[in-house]
Amino acid sequence: MLIKIKGNSYFYNSRGCIGIYIKDGSATLIDTGIDSDYAKKVDNLLKEMDVLVKSIIITHSHGDHFGGNSLILDRNPGCIVYAPKLESTIIKNPIFEPIYLYGASPIEELKNKFFMAQESRVDEIIKEGKFGDLDIINVKGHSMNMIAVATSDNVLYASDSFFPESILNKYKVPYLYDVEDTLNSLNKLQDTNYDFYVLTHGGLRTKEEAKLDIQKNIERINEVNECIVEFLKEKNTVEGVLKYISQKYDLYVTIQQYFLNISIIKAYLSYLKKIGMIECFMDGKMLHWRTK
Template sequence: MALELKQIRGNTYYLKGSVNSGVYIIDDNKCILIDTGLDETIGRQILRALEGANLIPTAIINTHSHADHFGANAVVKQRSGARVYATPFEKAVIENPYLEPFYLFSAAPFRELENKFLMGIPCRVDSAIEFPDLEFDDFPVKIIPLKGHSPQQIGVATPDNVLFAADSYFSPEIIDKYKLPYFSDITNTLKTLESLKTSEYAYYLPCHGEVTTAPQKAIDKNISAIQDTRELILEMLNTPMTREEIMAVVVERYNIKLSSTQYVLTLSAVSAYLSHLKNENLLKIEYNKGGLYWKKK
């Protein structure tokens, strides 16, 4: 299926797909590409769409290192010569995709986890966007910290006052469908969502959702979903439970269909809540019967 280059405002465009890719036109035929999608097929579709508009990507900015955001980097970079940029943590994973299933499983992953959804095609990152300065060469876009979904996730703000918001928030439809959106750091996710609520961009485009001038309803839906899961976990922990036992309740309550991939993502998401609640001094841990148990204080 052909991708269509859609204008948001001024020189800011996007390519709508399962992951939206941002496009900012620098001059008549050069552009910056924000995220590339899952695999080589998507990469070739992106290149065809840009070629149809007489555009060549000279830079790729990866908002974070999940496979569906960088898996097409390699083919785009090879065919266009674009330089790739990412923050240091995300750079490490983009260059070494094995790290994603490794950290999700906490050890060498079994074969079913070595799939394209968890382990993208490796691509060399030419330059790290360093925290906290977030200097970005001479390009006219601004890098916006959006930590939470991934440790050093960023957004990209263009001179047209458009924010490519990465996976900082998800559409209400996604929240309703999946109940437990994936965030690796709940504390920083909440900080990011609150900062977005007070931001004043003309347009916002999440990677999974529609372009909008008013994201507040969607952001509130994300915050509400997080608060619901917080309360669910606190409610069950009047009795000590292991992480796997907690996850089993969450899976049943939210009717999550498990696969190998969904299992490690759900366990990681639940772990993020446990870390958050422990650091908020709402939970304590105890070691008993050869296991680590969580309990409400």
């Protein structure tokens, strides 16, 4: 069932939220979900309402956000796909996601639909600013150039820009690409004043819930930064830091999650080096990190 938030703003949520903005008998989808089967559920519900999808806005290039594009495009002639620059490159070439996680020709374990959704065309690059009735807001950090979409109903489809406490408790150290950008985006969102926030993983949040979530996300990032700085008072490698953080937070570890986790650790190390807290150097032919 599509859930109406207010005005023209809806969402569908069972395996990750898809945002839906319906106006004058046509819909704009904000992301299309993990795969065709999932997108079909939303499209069927829209067809029951006599609504055609006229545009898709993809917030970022993670597989669970654009995997339903091909189904929607097949069933809605003339539908236009919008995505931010950089993100669109991966949407058009999903193999880049396992490549950047692995750093070379990726192992088969990384070529699943979570890392590599079905490729899709992108018709137009979308940028921060007005987009008809909608407002596009850059919230990069979790992904290279992620966007959130605000509607004239004062609803923000916030994608993966923050996570509710339940997800934070489950994953402990959520995926991010750039710590500084993530913190900037979280601080920017903390100053917003939407009535509702829709999270891909977490669903509908009231303003009060969202503000609390955002604060918890900021606190967790600061806590991880402090842990790494403390741990690196003695030099160690990336793998050493990963092992320490994985044990400290009892992180969920599979082969796939390992590559996400090591990527997260590298993002933290980049940030801490950039702000002058740690340094890297070669030792015994291996790259090491140490607090300054």
